[in-house]
Amino acid sequence: MEDERLDVELDFGENELIPAIAQDVETGDVLMLAYVSPEALAATQNTGLAHYYSRSRDELWQKGGSSGHVQQVKEIRVDCDGDALLYRIDQEGGACHTGYRSCFYRTIEGETVGEKVFDPDKVYE
């Protein structure tokens, strides 16, 4: 099974990172976009929990590792060019560190359209 993974060839590019979109598998809502290294992808596949690579902290991280707002990955899809991933997930709590369900909680004009589902001051201490 381990050997049969990654049947679709991926193109991680020069910086060895690929964008991954997290989509609520039930509602279709787009919850966040983050970056994935080969190690983050392997950790996601091995645990069933979404892992990403933080460009600012320069480290692998498990979504929800500190907040408990984990993402159970039900399916991973790959785009035509192999340079973007779609994590189809069950989101515990909210995806956004601001307390919103989705990181995409605002329109470009600044209108808030998303739903706040937790108080970040209580979750991140």
Place this chain on the structure above:
Amino acid sequence: MEDERLDVELDFGENELIPAIAQDVETGDVLMLAYVSPEALAATQNTGLAHYYSRSRDELWQKGGSSGHVQQVKEIRVDCDGDALLYRIDQEGGACHTGYRSCFYRTIEGETVGEKVFDPDKVYE
């Protein structure tokens, strides 16, 4: 009106590009991920049709300019960090140059899960 745009501050980063997710506004399906320059975003806002920036061709392009498979942009959302966009669109035909409705038509294991909606040999001559 022109002056009031971009109320949410965007972070285009060093290479002046930001990833944009195109999502079917009716079904919630994620159709593609591409990159947007400030000029591509302005063209999108000015025309209501999705524009992107091709990293391989190094040029601004309008989605569907040659295929006719344009994307009418109904809403643009911004993520919490201002470094990713969500284009909520009406997709004419298919988003993928391979003929599928979505570029994310395969699982990472290589199973085809998407719907083919046109014959690329007939659309791109």
